[in-house]
Amino acid sequence: MTQTQKILVTGATGTVGRQVVAELLERGHEVRALTRDAGKASFPPGVEVVEGDLTEPEGLTPALDGVTGLHLITFGGAAFSPLDTGPRILELARSAGVRRVTVLHGGGPTPLEDAVRAADGVDWTVLMPVEFMANALEWVDGIVTAGEVREPFTDRLSAMVHEGDIGAVAAVALTEEGHGGQEYVITGPDVLTVGDKVKTIATATGREITLVELTEEEALAQWRAAGLPEDVIGFLLMAYGDTPEVGRTVSGTVEKVTGRPARTFAGWVAEHAHVFGGRS
Template sequence: MTNNANVHLVTGATGTVGRQIVLELLNRGHSVRALTRDPAKAGIPGFPDGVEVVRGDLADPASLVPALEGVTGLHLITFDGGGFAALETGPEIVRLAAAAGVHRITVLNGGGDTPLQDAVTGSGIPWTVLMPVEFMANALAWAEGIRAEDTVREPFVGRLSAMVHEGDIGAVAAVALSEDGHGGQTYLITGPEALTIHDKADALAGARGRKIEVVELTEAQALEQWRAAGQSEEVIGFLLEVYGNTPPEGRTPIGTVAEVTGRPARTFAQWAAENADAFRRTA
């Protein structure tokens, strides 16, 4: 373990958001531990030198004791990394965090109240709940269809989304973990624009240098596509609800990123430029 007295432990560190929190903390000069259930099989290329990879499993709180040594900031996810079931181990994790002297905790909201989030917000340790809307990285689900057919096939193509760059979620988390003044806050995190499917396709087309056609699916066609992709009925029901009737918080840009980090939220055009190669044909 590192001997630095100001260490931040990031759980879910190989995920879309967790990876960004690790990188943001490191860029800000902090010592970072990335928690994984199996360091040997973590598959985490891209972590710079200086990130300490440690073993631990949120479903087995005793395994966290060594990882929590000397930790001042702790980022938590609310689900089991193996099966994505809601974790029931929150009270024990919080007890261990308090015993280790953790000063601040951030929690990535799991879509509603969860046992772990409830344990954290009732813990007495300064906490911040991160509540991002749709991730810009979700557009990677279109990559195969765009590479093969220059096409995006989606229902409800006129729906608006204030989707957020995953790096901005990481930036908000890093500030909340390392600076005072964010305890007891629930931060809704959005991007700077409300975009339709057509808007996103146009941004991706501009980034990759090739036109993209948008084909609107009926609800029945969308169900068939999602089931063919192996989505569970629970996930499909969620998608129908949020895509067919996106709540105001999912389609209304707000200034959390700028207010917390001191810089503007990144646009989808910026995300598209950063990830353009994923949408380009290879031959």
């Protein structure tokens, strides 16, 4: 059995960060959660909450005291800008005795991930998840109010991943040997179209849901009306219009690292059916 360790989780209030916290707790480890505003943060019992900001690494020294593992994100501050403080964060981590570091890939090269990869004296692991199952929550309003999902490129394929499985892979890499220097592409167990996802939600909720396929022009108008920045829109066109092979290929990482199969989209939907107005 793995010895109890204390892990510092940054980005702990985020979609993935919360799952890293939950998985570490479930495995019997001590968790220290870093947040910029402790007063607004809510965590399970037993989590030590500390305030800090990755844009100001000198203030992280107390948070790093006594921890053996560190989970990092690549963006920080109120504007969620790419962090350039990686080298100093890693220097402080090494000085504090941190042995293992995971970093959540930001979708492309980032200064902090570069610093992690270049770090000496720590075992680093890059977590590279594909599309989150939680992205389906973007459909809630359309399903609840109009009984429809409006999306372009509905035949696109995705090996979407349960956020809990990202947390599970991170928890193992942060507390067990053998994961240093690894890039882990993390996927679910199935490759699904948009239509597959909508049918799964309809079955779980007992609702009739119509899939409306948008043209590229209609999608652009919808995204701009929602206030998405142009760089995000460009990324969506690339990811949806010509999904890279890595995003539509099952990797098997979850089972390889954690010893259990990756969670299905059907399972994720069952957990969230009430949000989509499903059967009570």
